[in-house]
Amino acid sequence: MASKARVIYWFRTDLRLHDSPALQAALDLQPECLWPIFTWDPHYVYRVQGAANRWQFLLDCQNDLSASITALNPASRLFVLREAPQTLLPKLFSAWNVTHLVFERDTDAYARARDATILAAAARAGVTVVTRSGRTLWDPDALVRANAGKPTMTMSQLQAAGRKVGPIPPPLPAPTSLPDPGAMPLEHVEDTHHHHHPPETTAGPDLNARWREGQDAGYARLAGPQGDFAVETLAELGFAPAAATTPHRGGETVALQRLDTVMADVAYAATFRKPQTSPAAFAPASTTLLSPFLHFGALSPRLFYHRALEACSRFRGAPSAPPESLTGQLLFRDMYFAAQAALGAAMAQTVGNPQVRYVPWHLPSKVEYVGGASYTIDHPQAEEWFQRWAAGTTGFPWIDALMRQLRHDGWIHHLGRHSVACFLTRGGCYIHWERGADVFAELLLDHEPACNSGNWQWLSCTAFFSQYYRCYSPVAFAQKWDRDGAFVRKWVPELQRLDKKVIHEPWKASPAELRNAGVALVDFPGVGVDMAPGTYPVRMFDFDERRRICIAGLKKAYEVGLHGDHDKVLDGTALDLFADAGEREGEMEGQELGSNAATAAAAASRPGSSSSSTAKAKKRATGPMDRYAKKQKVR
Template sequence: MAPKKPSSSGGGASKKSGDKDGGARVMYWFRTDLRLHDSPALQAALDLKPQAFFPLWCWDPNYIYKHRVGINRFRFLLESMSALSSSLHSLNPLSQLLVVRGDPCDLLPELFKRWGITHLAFERDPNDEYVRQRDDQARKDAKANGVEVLDGYGHHLYDIREVLKAHNNEPTLTLGALQSAVSKFGDPAKPIDAPKSIPSPLLKDDVASPPQDIKDLLPKLLKSLEGLPEYSKKKGPEYDLNSHELGGQRSTGESGKVTCYDSLVGPDASESIKSTFSVPTLESLGMDAKAARVSVPSLIPGGEAEGLKRLERVIKDTKYIATFSKPKTSPCQDTSEASTTLLSPYLKFGCVSVRKFWWDAVEASKQYKGAGKTSPPENIQGQLLFREMYSVAEAGVGETYKRVHANPISRYIDWYLPTVYDSKGKEIIPRPAGDAASEARYAAFVEARTGFPFIDAAVKQLKTTGWIHHLARHSLASFLTRGQCWISWERGAEFFDEHLIDWDPASNPGNWMWLSCSAFFHQYYRVYGLATFPQKYDPSGSLIRKYCPELKDFPDKHIYAPHTAPLEVQRKAKCEIGKDYPAPILDEKKEKEHCIARMKVAYAKGWRGDAKEVLEGKAQEILRKEHGVPDPTLPEGYKAQENKDKIPKWAQRKEEDDEAQKKQGGKKRKGEKDEEEDHKASDTSTKTLSKKAKK
């Protein structure tokens, strides 16, 4: 598929087109494209051969306050912005990333006028309702100021808008549907090279005689912004989702104060003029990595150069690329030793081009002459196509994609702790508390004290490093939703929103809908075993021993279910369950049975989030009355604050059970089945559904 030229809209051939002034004056607005290689929108901007080129980043308060963003993702973003700024400066000593702080809808119209802009160029973001509204407003403001807009696609393999049209403007709910839609366009476009040079960000008066040093240029740009209102002077945000009070990772007290908007171009750097238009710091966001117990330094550093280095290292292993099968990679390895490419954060922020990844993988696979080559959906290309599938699905659904209420593709299931709305349909923030047992379960989940070591270790790994393997994500999602806890996938998506570096507005809700069997995937009777599933990949429990060190001395036999160990084994391991490590917060098998019973009723009803019964608020009561499963309860003697839980009877392994297990040679007891193969089914469910799922 040959790359399309970025679309043009706005002022067209206006007075500001630059003809009289001797050339175009281009503002390039960086967003989730923090790279110089393979950027069609950037290339289109440079093809104008502009007399001035302003590489801009708007430090948008919407993401600081109204999006859940944790330290790891903010840190990756800041590192990537700094790396991009350095790359720009390397191409032109008079250039850098020009970071201005405030609402883009307030800043862009002013910058158009003050810098004499003729063209605004940016890479389209097809997903997230806020982004679409923001960009529509930017186009309107550009047109009002006689500025031509060049917006190209580059964040995905294909133009998501065109793929959606090819699918009759319907969301793609299977990989097969996505593949059918993109077949009309052929192969993804080949990547293009990074530019060798860029023009300087010159004011009109400086074009004839440019400053010789950036130290002389930046004060002029700064002076041009005099009188521009600062965001800090506006009324504060309605709420701050990243505040400590709402469960975010900002610090408490004075150190948690957000100071990045105290000036328009940067209050948080040194007094040197070189710090003007600088990249913010974590401290200016009221965040402290050490205090939040995240990895210092980051195990996944940001930036284009780092991303390309990782890509190059992965591509060199042609056998790994050609035979890659994501379901067979291990979820039990630490982030520093990930069994997958770990390039998703670099794709999320556009540090690495997805088309370069695609074509490098294609070439590497061709070079491999051995056996065992894989194909979609398991291989690298299949994983990248899943990303496209979710993006087209989100674009097809729109604003309600990230929630259950009014979502036309999400099944309505009577989860506990759903998102709550007022009488006008507006989400209530903070969310009103739900039933005590579910709130306790959710708190235990996010605080990694469920009493199930693999779940707790995966949560700690995520919070510490900002990344976990996709099968660990599967395990967490299954446990929280349809496997045991019966808590809305919206809560899980929020948790990942905050902690994943590679969070994506289409893939994250999409994955949670998939794994909760709300959309995309339907085999709800397949549930991940909390011990048996991870045990297959790593019988020794290395991930648990690292992230739950209180369990490090347990023998392999009991590392995934320490509550089953005899008391003498616990004491020898210097960790008594219910005292030094929590007892399980629920009965795995009993809750699994309850969840499957509920799912059968919900599937029989067939309601989606936009069903009349859902919108009228009647659906929950109808479903609960029909399936008759009792509300969740906490184990007897559960004390969340003290974290000293009495081990309930169902969780106590009896000596006779141990003897019976020995006699069977360690085989499963009668009635136990391998129902945790969800990941295998999920990779084939895009082709066919089982008869049971269809029914």
């Protein structure tokens, strides 16, 4: 083994130089060689492949980081290597005589499994692994320990755990120099084909399987199409030039500039109250738009936190406080990360999750593909509603505007997410929150698995939040925030000239009003069929009626009181408990659901309902089932 340290610094989702405890740890080794590498991780590659916007943002971050590294050492850059880290790193260990591997910890279920593999390989190769926590304010595992090993399900739990763990570390400065990279021989590393083929894994959804075909050409070389380790272009990834439609650009440089701009407006930063920011504001948005940078690690949450505190200290007046303040937003992020750290893969799904309520939603995930994008179409109407929701053709202008902004820009305001999420689940369609989470996962620039799952659970009232009778109206909420309809006009140009009195409920417009606006309300032509120019669909249901049905359905589900780790959820028989209630969500006569036999059969054949999880389910089920029994007796 070499006497001096020869270090691989492995960038994953920490694409920055400032406040990187892991990078600092690497430099503290005073290495003879330091290779800053970014591996192509098929798990993430295939998840984002359908979303050119996210690719663009990632490439922005990589390019910016590469330039910053070169500025610190002209011989160095970000070396992008196109192979799964599980197979690549062990080969590099020996080919490059590596002594240390350094990276930032990641608590996603997939990342934990991957890193366990890497750690074992490093141990076999005699390579020392150094990791640090830098993705969150506190180390999520430390928060879990401080919360008695349980997931943090409320803000007060998170804050109490945070107090126990200790003060949030101040941000570290960016390094002023970097060691040379060593020689990077690949002769004995490189195979001839399929470096980036995905390893066998069921640890997370493969959202973009339909995009995978035809994407393999041109990446046979470990060091990229040009053989120079360069960051690829969108074209090299197989996207059309105009595929990325978002105006939002990535990179640490942009992130730090944007942070400066936000904090320069001391009054804005110090009095920020999230619930009072407008979901209809655009150019500029009412919030900071820093979340995509946090996701890709181009901005440190600790730097953001301490800069926000600094703004409060400079403000002459009463600053806002958590949970509504800017710092409060970061605390919520840590709450979801710590919940995920305790729950593991179950965080992203209902089945097996002790914290998530069972609700017999439409379009449930196929149990044998837990966490995947495969689901059971239990009701054709629900499937059509889901497709219309995802495409922004529901006939509710507010919902459609938000979904179109999401698809085009990759970002919508938090309250907009509330609005469309409530609409899809407990406040309209009664469709499984996992379907909505899948769509957000594909389209959001700032998609963070823990926060996405947690927020969908929150909005569907299956965890974190339970006041299901508070329901967002696609009309009233729109009228509150988009009084004149400017937001709808931007994203639903069909309604551009419609009077503001009816812009959020065009079904109430008179024939003359529609004629004057140059728009015709038409029956939805069908999933996959383009709307004719100058037409807009009739609303896909009566919202007030659907709200009543959904609230009744949630009431029933709360009475039944099952959670995702209950026997009946694990074996697929939970649905039976809703059979004697007539329609499981209290739907009207003549609207009964299609057969659920397929769902039940699929669930029953699930291989993984082990005895240990069953025992755990029994143990936990006592409370909810007691409650159910009591209610039954009272009746």
